[in-house]
Amino acid sequence: EEELIVEDLGSRNGTLIDGKKLEGKQTVKPGVLLTIGTSVFSIYDREGKMQTIISPLMPSIVKVLQGREQQEKAEEAARVAEAKAQEAERKLQEAKEHQSEEVERQASAQSAFIVIGIVTGLFILSGVVISTLFQSPAEITKEEVDHEQVLAKVMEPYQSSVRYSYNPRTGRLFLVGHVLSSNDHNQLIYDLQNLTFINQLDETGIVIDEFVWQEVNQVLTKNPNWRGISLQSPVPGKFVLTGTLETRDQADELNDYMATNFEYLDRLENRVVVEEEVMRTVDARMQESGFFEIITNFDNGELFLSGGIPRGSDQRFAQLIENLRKIPGVRVVKTSISTLPQAESMINVSSNYEVTGMSKVGDTISVIVNRKIVSRGDVLDGMTITEITPRVIFLERDDVIYRIDY
Structure with a gap:
């Protein structure tokens, strides 16, 4: 048998056998396709059996055929679209003709409805105009508000006890001071919350006096010595301590407690009555008189x-x-x-004076009282000596008769 050997000598495109690249020398058999460059050869044996061989299309040929097929499909789609467009145009034309006929038929009826609609609209417009005559127009522009003037008016009932600070840029209002009761506090906060220009309200500096004196009185009633004492607030920011104590020691104990536990001492007025001090003052006034x-x-x-x-x-x-x-x-x-009778109306002040001597010259008697020589007509501690006897010295002041026994 004869053999056919094929070898690629380093061609640029290479050599393919049945689509596979040739490597080195290779023996080929009849019936294979040999591709060299752009040429395709079929190897067959003239004396051997003959077979029909179909060569596969090259990629470039396939692309051309595919392009033609796509072009034919596009042309067919265009023809179909054109036919549909023509059919749609025909139907549209028929619809327009039908619509024109319908419009002409309904024109007369619509004209009547239009007239009725115009008349109805005129009635409605007249009603709107009349109603607006009795209504105030809505405010469109925002009216400028004098913040300080509005705040001063709201705070007027509390101006003596509450201070405030308002920041127009942030809308923050800060309050500090005293109010008399919780009702006053609630009314103040309600009035301020109705002001639209206040964005933030700080009321932590407000003291409700009612809560302060209620708390203090609860403590005072627990001490038996202080049960007659109470704290009140007659006006905002002022506290008054009233009641009666028997001794000065009880008063000192109360004062120490208030100084330690009451934080508003600068606003406290102490009206506590100490009976011991009152009696001392009364006795002094009695002696002076x-x-x-x-x-x-x-x-x-x-x-x-x-x-x-x-x-x-x-x-x-x-x-x-x-x-x-x-x-x-x-x-x-x-x-x-x-x-008192005249005899009993004399006031004996012998205990206040010491008589250490007496002398008599004729009818005149002189005595030594508290190391001072006095006689009738002289003045002793504001009292005029009216008479001196061997046993008694009589004195007078403001129609009151005094006596000194010796």
């Missing part, structure tokens, strides 16, 4: 006087009563006073 025989008693603001006064001292006693009424804590002065 020369009434030594009067008995005094003080209870819950009532001062009671009893005893006797010298004859002729009624006016001086009335002035004493007026002075006693002015003492803080004394609400009422009650008296049960009688006028």
Whole structure:
């Protein structure tokens, strides 16, 4: 047998056998396709059996055929689209002709409806115009508001006790001060919240006085010595401590507690009455007025006087009563006073004076009182000596008779 050997000598495009690239030397058999460059050869044996061989199309030929097929499809689609367009145009024309006929038929009917619509519209327009005559037009432009003037008007009832600071740029309002009760506080906040230019309201600086004195009074009632004491707030920002205590020690204890626990001392007025101090003041006024025989008693603001006064001292006693009424804590002065006989109306002041000697020249008697020589007509501590006897010195001041025994 003869063999056919094919070898590629390094051609640019290479050599293909049945579509596969040839590597080195290769023996080929009849019936294969040999591709060299752009040429295709079919190897067959003339003396052998013959077979029909179909060569596959080259890629370039396939692309050409595919392009022609796509072009034919596009042309067919264009023809179909054109036919559809013509059919649609025909139907549209028929519809227009039908519509024109319908329009002409309904024109007469529509004209009547148009007239009715115009008349109805005129009635409606007239009604709108009439209604607007009785309505105020809506405000379109935003009216400028004087913030300070509006705030001053709202804060006027609280101007004596509440201060405020408003920032127009941020709309923040800060409040500080005192209000009398929770109702006043709620009313103030309600009035301010209705102001549209306030975006933020800071009320943390507001003190409700009602809550303050209620809390303090709860503590005061727990101490038996302070049960007669109470704290009140007559006006916003002012606190008044009232009541009666028996001794100065109780008052000092109360003052120490308030100084430690009450944070508004600068706004506190202490009106607590100390009975011990009132009695000291009353006794001093009685001694200054020369009434030594009067008995005094003080209870819950009532001062009671009893005893006797010298004859002729009624006016001086009335002035004493007026002075006693002015003492803080004394609400009422009650008296049960009688006028003493002349003999009993003398006031004995012997305990206040020491008589160490006496001399008599004729009818004139002189005595040494508290190391001072005095005689009839001389003045001793504001009292005029009216008579000197071997045992008694008589003195007078403001129609009151005094005596010094020796």
